[in-house]
Each structure stands twice: as structure tokens, then as C-alpha cells.
């Protein structure tokens with residue numbers, strides 16, 4: 001893992017580097033909760049923001065280089081595009097082949113109904129890592145106490161949607177679709 005730590009150390013600013021380490025560490029805890037590979041979750045989380053420090057123009061250059069398709073929402077919210085570009089950089093520049101890790105990086109900003117369990121872990125971990133001061137310790141504890149990964153995803157979406165609605169910001173349709181999908185999965189289990 002030292003190679004990947006160095007890669008992100010040199011690609012990210014200090015605060016984003018430490019955010020990545022914290023996200024990776026809490027991913028391990030989540031992986032244990034859900035009975036998933038701690039190593040894979042750690043690696044996916046460590047790499048999730050690999051493209052975060054690119055400028056908008058660099059992101060758009062890579063979008064065209066790697067033929068990445070963007071939704072209208074993404075075109076209007078370039079801050080989320082580092083997810084898809086990050087996946088492409090890992091796949092094409094670094095030769096990462098493990099599909100679940102690539103998907104986790106691709107989906108970490110908005111989520112997706114297609115998220116595999118490792119992607120769900122990274123999605124949750126990115127939101128609740130210890131450096132996030134927009135959530136309370138109680139919320140973090142509640143998420144960590146939840147043993148059902150889909151319920152934890154819904155907890156994160158609930159908070160995110162609340163925040164965006166209060167700010168009068170649009171929700172991405174892929175996020176709403178994912179929310180409805182995982183709500184359905186939970187309801188079916190009842």
C-alpha cells in the first residue's frame with residue numbers, strides 16, 4: 001500500500017491527503033461491520049480522491065481524452081467530475097484492474113444504484129470520516145453502529161439531501177435514483 005500512499009501524497013494537497021487517509025481508515029471499520037475485505041475497502045478509499053486536485057480545465061481535458069460521458073448535472077457541477085476522472089486515471093494511467101475499486105472511485109461523489117458493497121463503503125466513509133465537521137459525533141456513531149450497509153447509505157443520503165434542499169441546490173438524478181433503489185431493497189427485507 002506504500003506505493004499508493006506515495007501516489008496520493010504527491011498528487012494531493014496536504015488536507016486532501018489526510019482526508020484520504022482518514023477515509024481509508026474508517027473504511028476499514030465499515031468493512032469489518034459489513035463483513036467485507038478490509039484491504040480492498042482501504043485501498044479504494046485511499047484512492048477515491050486521486051483526481052481531486054485537478055483544475056477544471058484539466059478535468060475537462062481528461063474527460064475528453066478518456067471519452068467520459070457526463071450528465072447535465074455533472075457538467076453544471078464540475079466539483080463532482082473528479083470521481084469519474086479518478087476512475088479513468090486509475091484504470092488507464094495506473095492499470096488498476098479491480099472492478100469494485102474502480103467503481104467505488106467512480107461513484108463516490110453522487111452514489112449510484114449500481115454501487116457494489118465496496119463502493120457503498122467508500123461513499124459512506126467519505127461522508128463520515130473524522131475530519132468532517134458538518135456532521136455530529138452522534139451521527140457518525142449511529143452510522144458506525146448500523147450493520148446493514150444499505151441502511152447506512154440511506155442515512156448518508158438523508159443528511160446530504162437535507163443539506164442540499166436547505167441550500168436550495170439541485171439533487172443529482174443518479175443520487176435520487178440510488179436513494180429510491182436502496183430504500184426499496186431495505187423495505188423488501190422488512
Ligand SMILES: [Fe+2]
Pocket residue numbers: 048049052082083108109
Ligand atoms: Fe471526492
Ligand SMILES: [Fe+2]
Pocket residue numbers: 019023048049126
Ligand atoms: Fe473525498
